[in-house]
Amino acid sequence: MIPQTISVDIPHQLGREGARARIDSKIGRLADKIPGGATVEHRWEGDSLHFTVAAMGQQVVSRLDVQDAQVHAEIALPGMLALFAGKVREMLAKEGPRLLA
Known part of the structure; x- marks a missing residue:
């Protein structure tokens, strides 16, 4: 299965600055939103947040x-998760503005 970036x-x-502060305050809670648990590693490089979510072997x-x-969000979906690219894109478009509201 070919990885896909959305x-x-x-x-x-x-x-x-306000958006960066809001994201920074919420990135630590991302692991709690993933069923079965996950680990999240993140780092800022200027105004870019690079993060990796590891869960269920992915x-x-x-x-x-x-x-x-x-x-601007870019998410690289590996292997079988690439099958859900459309759903992930829809969810981000819908939920993303709520997270920054």
């Missing part, structure tokens, strides 16, 4: 680029 732009009205590598009026 991209989503999530609009916000927080400004760059590893998802992601990057969030925080901009003044949007967050």
Whole structure:
């Protein structure tokens, strides 16, 4: 199965610093949202958050680029998870703005 990278732009009205602070305060809770448990590793490089979620033998590598009026998300879905790329993209487009609200 070929990995697939999805991209989503999530609009916000927080400004760059506000969006970055909101993301930073919530990234640690990401593991709690994944059934069966997960580990999340993350690091900031300027206004880009690089993070990896490992769960159920899969590893998802992601990057969030925080901009003044949007967050650009790129998520690399490995193997079988690539089959769910459309659903993941829909979920991010729907839930992403709520997380930044």
